[in-house]
Amino acid sequence: MLTNFDLTTRTRLALPRTSWQLCLLAIIGGTVSASLIVLFIWSIESLHNVLLDDIDHYTSLNDISRFLLPIIGALCILVFATITGYQYSRTGIPFVLHRLKVAYGVIPFRNTFNQFFGGVLALASGFSVGREGPAVHLGAACSGYLGSRLNLPSNAIRTLSACGVAAGIAACFNTPVAAVIFVMEVILREYKVHMFIPIMLASIIGSMITSQVFGPAHQFEFFNSISIGYSQYAWLVFLGILLGALASIFNRYLVLVVKHFQHIHLAKRFLLAGVITGIIGYAIPQAMGTDLSAINYIMEDNAHVWLLVILLFAKCALTTAAIGLGVPGGIIGPILGIGAVAGAIVVSVASDFTSSYANDTQMLSDFALMGMAGFMAATLNAPLAALLAVVELSNQLEVIVPAMLVISASCLASGQFFKNRSIFIMQLDMQKLVYRKQPIEDSLHHIGALGVMQTKLTIVDDDNPTLESKHKNEESSHLVLRQSNKDETPYNYHYYWHEAVLDSDDLGANDNVPRYRQHKLIPLSSRDTLAEAYWALKEQRAGAVYVFDKQQDNILGLITFEQIRQYLLEGKLHS
Numbered sequence: 155m156l157t158n159f160d161l162t163t164r165t166r167l168a169l170p171r172t173s174w175q176l177c178l179l180a181i182i183g184g185t186v187s188a189s190l191i192v193l194f195i196w197s198i199e200s201l202h203n204v205l206l207d208d209i210d211h212y213t214s215l216n217d218i219s220r221f222l223l224p225i226i227g228a229l230c231i232l233v234f235a236t237i238t239g240y241q242y243s244r245t246g247i248p249f250v251l252h253r254l255k256v257a258y259g260v261i262p263f264r265n266t267f268n269q270f271f272g273g274v275l276a277l278a279s280g281f282s283v284g285r286e287g288p289a290v291h292l293g294a295a296c297s298g299y300l301g302s303r304l305n306l307p308s309n310a311i312r313t314l315s316a317c318g319v320a321a322g323i324a325a326c327f328n329t330p331v332a333a334v335i336f337v338m339e340v341i342l343r344e345y346k347v348h349m350f351i352p353i354m355l356a357s358i359i360g361s362m363i364t365s366q367v368f369g370p371a372h373q374f375e376f377f378n379s380i381s382i383g384y385s386q387y388a389w390l391v392f393l394g395i396l397l398g399a400l401a402s403i404f405n406r407y408l409v410l411v412v413k414h415f416q417h418i419h420l421a422k423r424f425l426l427a428g429v430i431t432g433i434i435g436y437a438i439p440q441a442m443g444t445d446l447s448a449i450n451y452i453m454e455d456n457a458h459v460w461l462l463v464i465l466l467f468a469k470c471a472l473t474t475a476a477i478g479l480g481v482p483g484g485i486i487g488p489i490l491g492i493g494a495v496a497g498a499i500v501v502s503v504a505s506d507f508t509s510s511y512a513n514d515t516q517m518l519s520d521f522a523l524m525g526m527a528g529f530m531a532a533t534l535n536a537p538l539a540a541l542l543a544v545v546e547l548s549n550q551l552e553v554i555v556p557a558m559l560v561i562s563a564s565c566l567a568s569g570q571f572f573k574n575r576s577i578f579i580m581q582l583d584m585q586k587l588v589y590r591k592q593p594i595e596d597s598l599h600h601i602g603a604l605g606v607m608q609t610k611l612t613i614v615d616d617d618n619p620t621l622e623s624k625h626k627n628e629e630s631s632h633l634v635l636r637q638s639n640k641d642e643t644p645y646n647y648h649y650y651w652h653e654a655v656l657d658s659d660d661l662g663a664n665d666n667v668p669r670y671r672q673h674k675l676i677p678l679s680s681r682d683t684l685a686e687a688y689w690a691l692k693e694q695r696a697g698a699v700y701v702f703d704k705q706q707d708n709i710l711g712l713i714t715f716e717q718i719r720q721y722l723l724e725g726k727l728h729s
Contacts (some may be wrong), residue, residue, distance in 0.1 A: 158701075159257075159604070161695040161703070161710075162678070163175055164195065164305065164306060164307060164310075164602075165404070165602075165604045165605055166605070167306055167307055167310040167388060167602070167605075168307040168309065168310065168598045168601065168602025168603065168604035168606075168683075169601065169602065169603030169605035169606075170309065170346065170348050170601055170618075171348050172347070172351050172352070172610040176310060176313065176352050177351060177355055179300065179301070179304075179306075179310075179314055179352075180313075180314065180317040180352035180353070180355050180356045181295075181355050181356065181359055182300065183296060183297030183314050183317050183318050183356060184297070184317055184318065184320070184321035184355065184356030184357070184358075184359035184360055185321075185359050186201065186296045186297070186300065187292065187293035187297055187317075187321040187322050187323070187325070187360065188293075188319075188321045188322065188325040188359055188360040189363060190270075190292050190293075190296055190363065191289050191292060191293065191321075191322050191326055191360070192325060192363060192364060192367050192368075193444070193485025194270060194273065194274060194285075194288060194289070194292060195285065195325075195326070195364075195497055196367075197274045197278075198277045198278050199272055200276060201274070201278035202338065203367055205223070205278065209446065210442075210444060210445075210446040210447045210450075211438050211447065212280055212349070212435060212440075212442040212443055212447055213439045213440065213447075214618055215439070216383040217436050220280070220436050220439055220442070221432040221433065221436045222432065223279050223280050223432070223689075224279050224280045224427070224428040224429075224431035224432045224435065225425070225428040225429060225432050225440075226279065226428075227275050227276060227278065227279025227280070227281065228279075228424040228427060228428030228481075229424075229425070229428075230275045230279075231272045231275050231276060231424055231481070231482065232420070232421050232424055232425075233466075234267070234268055234272055234274065234275075234319045235268055235272070235420060235424075236269055238264040238265075238267055239264060239369075240360070240419075240420050240423060242262060242264035242265045242267075242268055243265075243268055243272075243420055243482075244265060245265055245268055245272065245273070245287070245288070245291050245325065245482045246287040246288070246290070246291055246482065246483070246484060246580050246723070247287050247290050247291070247340070247341075247484065247485075248284075248581045248582050248585070248587065248589075249253065249261075249265065249291065249568070249587075250290050250291055250294045250319070250341065251578060251582060251587075251588055251589045252516040252582060252587040252588060253298075254294075254312060254315060254316075254341070254342070255588050255589050255590070256588050256592055258298075258300045258308040258311045258312040258315070258599075259294050259297075259298040259301075259311055259312045259315025260299070260311060260315075260437070261295040261298055261299075262635055263295075263299075263610070265291075265295075266291065266292065266295040267484055268482060269288050269291045269292060269295075270288065270292060270345070272481075272482035273285075273287070273288035273482045273483055275480050276482055276483045277443075277444065277483060279428075279668060280431055280443055280444065280487045281427065281434055281442075281472075281476045281483060282431070282441065282444070282469060282473040282475075282476050282482055282491075283444065283473070283477065283482075283483020283485070283487065283488065284444050284445070284483060284484035284485060284487020284488055284490075285326050285425035285444065285484060285487060285585070286323060286484040286486045286656075287482075287483050287484025287485065287486070288320055288328050288482065288483065288484060289319075289322035289323055289325065289326040289484070290319050290341070292320075292322055293319045293320070293322025293323070293325075293360075294318045294319050294653045295315075295318070296318050297314040297315050297317050297318025297319075297321075297356075297463040298311055298314060298315040300314060301314040301315070305680075305681060306681070307600050307602030307604055307605070307666050307681055307682075308377075308599070308681050308682060308683050309311075309599060309600050309601065309682065309683050310547045310602065310659050311681075312599075312630075313348075313349050313352060313353075314352075316337050316341060316342055316349060316353055317352050317353050317355075317356035318356065319333075319337050319341050320333045320334055320337045320353045320354075320356045320357040320360065321333075321357060321360035322334075322360065323336055323357070323360070323417060324356075324357040324358070324360030324361040324364070324520070325360035325361070325363055325364040325530050327522075327541055327546075327547070328361055328364050328365060328368075328370070328546075329361070329362065329542070329546035329547065330357040330358055330463070330546075331357075331542050331545075331546060332539055332542040332545075332546050333357040333360065333361075333656040334350070334353055334354055334357050335542050336359075336418070336536065336539040336543075337353055338350075338353075338535045339395045339436065339539045339638050339696070340536050340539060340576070340578065345387050346600070355459050356569075356609060367719075377517070377519055377522075377523050377547060377550070378547040379516070379519075379550065380519075380520050380523070380548065380550050381517075381520065381553050382520050382524075382556045384495040386517075386520075386556075386582065387556070389500060389504050389521075390524060390559050390560050390563070391439070391559065391560075391563045392500065393496070393497060393500045393514075393521065393528060393560055393563075393564075394528050394560040394561070394562065394564040394566075395563055395564070395567045396496060396500065397493060397525065397528035397529045397563075397564040397567075397568075398528075398563065398564040398565065398566065398567025398568035398569075398571065398572060399534035399567060399571075399572060400418070400492075400496060400529065400532075400660075401564065401568045401574055402532075402568050402573070402574040403530055404470055404473075404492070404533060404577075405533060405574055405577045405580055405712060406488075406574075406580075407474055407475045408473075408477060408478050409478075409584050409715055410478075411474055411475070411478025411479065412478050412584050412585065415478065415479055415480075416585065419599065423479040423480050424480065424481065426475075426479055427475050427476050427479040427480075427481050428647060431472055431475065431476065434468050434471060435472075437468075437698040438458035438464065438465060438468040440463060440465055440468075441468035441471075442487060444487035444490075444491065445487045445488060445490045445491030445494070445553075446494055447491070448465060448491040448494065449467055449490075449491055449522065450494075451465065451497070452465075452494060452495060452498040452522060453518065453519065453522070457498075458502075459499060459502035459503065462495055462498050462502060463499060464718045465495055466492065466495045469488065469491055469492050469495060470492060471484065472488075473488040473489070473492065476488075477499050484531065485533075485577065486534070486605070489530055489533050490529075490678075492529055493522075493525035493527070493528060493529030493530060494522040494525050495521070495522075495525070496522070496525045496529060497521035497525025497528075498521065498522050498525070499527070500521055501517055501518050508557070509519050516661040521594050522555065523544055523547075523548055523557075524544075524556060524557060524560045525560075526544055526547075527540050527541060527543070527544040527560055527561055528540075528560040528561055528563070528564035529564065530543065531561040531564055531572065531575050532564040532565055532567070532568035533564070533576075534576050534578065535568075535575060535576035535579075536576070537562070537565050537568070538563045540557075540561055541554070541557050541558060541561055542672055547555070566626045574599060576626060579620040591685075594688065594722065595685045595688070595689075596721075597722070598683060598684035598685040598687075598688050598718070598721075599685040600683070601683055601684045601721075602681075602682075602683050602684075602698075602703065603678055603679075603680065603682050603684065603686070603687055603701050603713060604680050604710070605684060606684065606712060606713060607701045607711030607712060607713050608632060608712055608713065608714070608715065608717075609710065609711040610632065611632050611633075611634050611709070611711065611712065612632065612633050612634065613634045613635075613636050613649075613709070614633070614634070614635055615635075615636050615637075628675070631720040632651060632653070632698075632712060633651070633670070634649055634650065634651055634675070634700070634706040634712070635649070635650040635651075635652060635672075636648075636649055637649075646706060646707050647707055648674065648675075649674075649709065650673065650675060650702050651672070651674040651675050651697065651698045651700075651712060652670040652671070652672055653670065653671045653672075653673060653698075653714075654670060673696065673697030674697070675697070675698055675700040675712060676691070676697070676699045676700070676701060677691045677699070677700060677706045678690060678699040678700065678701050678702070678713070679701075679702065680701055680702065680703045680704075680710060682701075684713070684718060685722070687699045687713050687718060688718050694715075695715060696715050697714070697715055698713060698714040699712065699713050700712045702724065703717045
């Protein structure tokens with residue numbers, strides 16, 4: 155049995171309000187999540203230091219090694235999937251979106267185990283996947299597990315899971331502001347004021363921890379200045395339209411791969427992804443890995459436009475194969491690389507029309523950064539997150555206006571002209587994973603049952619013959635009849651709520667004497683929200699649920715259907 159203080163704290167957390175308790179839990183959860191991400195990144199870099207000359211530098215391997223490395227990596231990932239069971243192989247951002255809807259962010263341990271070790275192996279062996287997918291999964295799993303162990307209300311667990319995601323993204327990229335917006339725009343897909351402060355605190359903690367361990371620098375330090383003038387804005391619009399079209403094609407082919415291969419056994423899919431990565435990596439090593447390999451190539455080598463086009467197609471093919479065939483990694487890292495290559499291609503094309511663009515390293519850097527912003531925004535349908543990501547990655551406020559122009563053009567072209575949607579939503583639709591709920595349920599799952607239950611109860615046993623006199627003595631209480639349970643059920647009693655009503659047909663001399671309508675109470679866990687209470691009462695559209703803690707005979711209070719109805723009509727709860 156929890157103490158009264160614990161119950162009081164959980165009751166406060168059940169309400170959609172910012173509280174110091176939730177902020178403290180966000181800091182703790184963010185610390186644990188970020189620490190796990192640091193261990194994740196350290197594991198990848200340790201393997202890179204053993205296998206490669208530098209991080210993501212696959213050109214340092216010989217041809218045969220580049221071909222064999224992804225295949226060996228796929229076999230190692232399969233070993234871990236076999237240990238946990240193939241049914242626990244779902245990982246990444248789409249899976250987290252699904253779990254936030256069906257389980258308030260609580261993620262099975264075996265999926266998290268596969269995500270950590272599978273993600274390390276995938277990122278170390280050259281697959282074109284990113285770190286942010288595992289960061290989101292691991293962060294949500296850590297903080298969600300913390301909330302679950304503390305027996306918090308489900309709406310508080312959901313907020314903690316979002317805090318873990320923010321800490322994970324901030325720890326992965328050292329971009330705390332972009333992490334907060336990414337959570338609101340992509341993960342939660344809603345803006346609630348009471349969530350902002352805990353999510354911001356978790357993001358700050360994530361950024362602080364990764365800065366202390368790996369230093370304050372970003373991986374993209376070569377974007378240290380920007381000099382885009384008004385004369386280049388026409389080319390930025392052209393780049394945005396190109397990126398919108400490319401994002402639409404990329405998303406559709408990725409979903410097509412998911413559709414055609416989702417029923418094939420996981421072992422065959424992983425091995426096929428390894429073979430495809432090995433073959434393309436044999437010929438084009440710059441396409442392997444996340445994003446640094448491709449970006450370093452376009453920044454360091456004055457490549458011909460056709461070489462850049464080949465690199466673009468190779469990078470798209472490797473990313474489509476890896477993500478579409480289920481390799482445990484993220485998609486944001488690769489799409490940043492694809493966008494940078496697309497930006498470099500536009501500069502190369504522009505140089506044929508304007509001689510001042512030829513061999514201009516600064517212009518190449520600027521358009522690569524704009525390409526990253528536009529392609530991320532169009533692929534994920536997350537313009538604000540993409541804008542803030544490039545601002546923080548470049549440490550340049552001057553990037554805002556040109557980036558907004560590219561993002562606007564790419565999102566408009568992608569959504570309006572090519573009917574593109576977020577790749578995460580398209581994946582969830584294709585895999586038939588739930589990520590939406592009815593608007594009624596969306597409004598109700600923010601409120602925990604503990605926070606709104608009515609606790610003034612008068613509980614009497616079924617052998618008490620004076621229900622009405624008992625109710626008169628406790629006029630402010632709800633009368634609950636406790637009846638011994640003779641059925642084979644896991645609890646000892648049934649509970650019935652005697653709703654006091656005045657029947658106009660029976661009014662007479664004793665017109666102040668209430669009559670009673672009896673409703674059998676439905677048990678509801680103290681961790682549940684008003685959404686679960688609504689679904690329990692939806693069919694009968696009357697009666698009440700009783701809230702219990704741990705044991706179903708430990709009744710704490712009740713919630714009536716009338717309370718829920720009044721909240722849906724007026725936006726506030728009545729006692």
